[in-house]
Amino acid sequence: xxxxxxxxxxIVGSAAAVWLLAEGFDVTVFERDPDARPASTGNAGIxxxxxxxxxxxxxxxxxxxxxxxxxLGPLTLRARDLPALTPWLxxxxxxxxxxxxxxxxxxxxxxxxxxxIDHQELARRAGLPIYMRRNGSIYLYDTDAIFRSALSEWxxxxxxxxxxxxxxxxxxxxxxxxxxxxxxxALLTPDQWSVTSPLEILQGxxxxxxxxxxxxxxxxDAVRSDGDKVTVAAADGTASSFDRVVxxxxxxxxxxxxxxxxxxxxxxxxxxxxxxxxxxFSLDMSVFFSAHGFVASPLNDGLRIGGAVELAAVxxxxxxxxxxxxxxxxxxxxxxxxxxxxxxxxxxxxxxxxSMAVIGPHPQDPRIVFAFGxxxxxxxxxxxxxxxxxxxxxxxxxxxxxxxGIERFQ
Numbered sequence: 466x467x468x469x470x471x472x473x474x475x476i477v478g479s480a481a482a483v484w485l486l487a488e489g490f491d492v493t494v495f496e497r498d499p500d501a502r503p504a505s506t507g508n509a510g511i512x513x514x515x516x517x518x519x520x521x522x523x524x525x526x527x528x529x530x531x532x533x534x535x536x537l538g539p540l541t542l543r544a545r546d547l548p549a550l551t552p553w554l555x556x557x558x559x560x561x562x563x564x565x566x567x568x569x570x571x572x573x574x575x576x577x578x579x580x581x582i583d584h585q586e587l588a589r590r591a592g593l594p595i596y597m598r599r600n601g602s603i604y605l606y607d608t609d610a611i612f613r614s615a616l617s618e619w620x621x622x623x624x625x626x627x628x629x630x631x632x633x634x635x636x637x638x639x640x641x642x643x644x645x646x647x648x649x650x651a652l653l654t655p656d657q658w659s660v661t662s663p664l665e666i667l668q669g670x671x672x673x674x675x676x677x678x679x680x681x682x683x684x685x686d687a688v689r690s691d692g693d694k695v696t697v698a699a700a701d702g703t704a705s706s707f708d709r710v711v712x713x714x715x716x717x718x719x720x721x722x723x724x725x726x727x728x729x730x731x732x733x734x735x736x737x738x739x740x741x742x743x744x745x746f747s748l749d750m751s752v753f754f755s756a757h758g759f760v761a762s763p764l765n766d767g768l769r770i771g772g773a774v775e776l777a778a779v780x781x782x783x784x785x786x787x788x789x790x791x792x793x794x795x796x797x798x799x800x801x802x803x804x805x806x807x808x809x810x811x812x813x814x815x816x817x818x819x820s821m822a823v824i825g826p827h828p829q830d831p832r833i834v835f836a837f838g839x840x841x842x843x844x845x846x847x848x849x850x851x852x853x854x855x856x857x858x859x860x861x862x863x864x865x866x867x868x869x870g871i872e873r874f875q
Contacts, residue, residue: 466491469858470697470707471496472685472721473616476505476663476847477836478713479670482678482852484717485711485858487590491555491792492678493707495685495697497717499671500664504715504812505663508844509762509771510656511751512584514708515627517577518618518841519569519820520668520774521560531823537790539758550776553732557818569819572868574625576824576849581658593669602751603637605648605798611756619652629654643746646798659751662765663844687724688712690830709858711834714817716779716815718823718837728874729823731838733779737788738771739807754798759791761799770795770802771810772841783811816840824850825870826857828848834858835871 467490467553471482474496482492532540542550561829581597588595606612619629629652634655637651638644660666674680684700694706712718719731744767751762770791775784788809796802819821827833834857836850853866 467709467858468707469709469711470495470661470695470705471711471713472688472697472787473550473712473714473718474499474671474674474680475503475590475713476667476670476713476843477721477839477850479667479674479811480847480851481711481713481836481854482674483587483591483670484855486673486677488855488859490858491828492674492679493705494674494678495683495699496680497682497714499682502664502810503667504736504814505843505847507736507758507771507810507812508663509769510660510663510752510764511602511736511760511762511845512581513845514577514580514657514844515622515629515654517570517573517622517625517627519560519566519573520827520840521557521569521819522618523561523563524614524618528562536649536788540633540774541787543775543781544780546778547554549778550732550756552842553730556730557807560819565819568822568868570621570625570820572865575865576853576869578626579852580845580849583852584680585765587848587851589671591670593666595756596661596666596823597658598661599656599658601653601655602753603632603641604652604654604753604755604819607648607756609649615755618689619666624823629655629784630870640750641748641752642803643748643799644752645800648798651674657751659762668808669769681849685714685721687738688833690723691832695830695832709832709834711836711858713836715837718815718835722835725827725833727827727871729871730795730818730874731815731823732776733813734840735775735777735813736772736841737775737783737785737791737809737811738769739788739792739809740769741803741807742767743806746799752798754794755789756839757794761795770807779813785809785811796845814843822846822850823869823871824853824866825872826862828872828875831857833861
């Protein structure tokens with residue numbers, strides 16, 4: 466039986482492990498901190514199928530100066546981390562060129578087209594209850610100008626099968642009765658899906674790994690090609706050999722990649738949220754606040770208010786003023802939202818500058834497979850990534866997956 470080590474027990478690594486186990490591989494997952502709450506557990510719980518537009522695009526670049534003037538706005542940078550972030554930021558600007566945006570959109574459209582059915586298959590393979598529901602989403606636009614500037618992006622998404630339509634303010638309020646604040650335009654995505662609880666999904670997948678394979682607590686320090694095996698070396702000095710290795714360690718994957726002699730641009734796109742177990746009102750669908758970069762979503766855990774982007778060192782202390790700022794903005798639309806009682810969270814989403822994860826084989830040793838850098842699409846693309854990773858471990862690579870290769874950073 467082919468032995469496979471998966472480095473990283475977050476949603477991507479755990480999903481890949483479950484898929485591999487179902488295909489008959491002998492799987493060991495190494496997770497550095499199984500008691501932590503990784504980026505995927507703080508997800509808004511949305512399978513964001515329409516999200517095939519990369520973050521790096523001209524409209525975003527035009528908005529960045531204004532956002533950066535607001536330290537609690539949709540995008541912020543930690544000044545002390547700017548020197549380390551400069552290569553990533555330079556590539557981000559490069560990736561916003563129209564030709565690169567078109568390339569990224571096509572690539573994301575390719576991998577996104579099976580994301581839903583892959584989640585359904587992952588649930589079947591894991592023996593988990595169906596954890597998805599089709600409840601749609603509303604996108605709110607404060608002004609007509611903001612709405613019109615977003616239409617070109619939505620039209621591009623429609624080319625890849627994304628269904629959307631404009632609804633009136635009155636229709637939006639009828640669909641979301643708790644919505645009392647002012648806005649001028651709204652869009653509905655009727656085919657948007659959400660999950661019941663990102664944390665419960667991760668726990669369910671890890672339980673399967675523990676039952677059918679192995680889930681070990683270890684910080685992996687290096688991966689080495691050693692003859693007919695691949696060695697995984699832990700920080701405590703122990704080492705194990707495997708036939709195949711999958712690197713799915715989130716933002717920490719970059720250290721392993723660099724020790725393999727490869728380059729990658731991967732930084733922590735930190736997100737914040739607040740979850741209210743009992744907010745005093747309910748939502749039947751997610752509500753995106755397009756001008757502010759955050760979303761309100763209903764989960765089994767309660768109502769979650771979260772999003773935005775903070776580029777900073779992965780070990781920088783959290784700035785929960787960002788979570789408080791989102792709550793204050795949310796109250797403009799949901800005045801009944803409590804001011805206290807919510808649980809705050811911060812997580813480090815692993816992000817590439819072109820919004821495309823790194824999914825593919827090591828260029829010189831295909832026994833080593835990469836699966837990291839999903840940004841805010843970790844949950845959405847976890848099952849699709851798991852399917853592709855299993856194919857890569859078996860020596861098969863779909864042509865549509867080539868743009869996600871690590872070769873683009875070499």
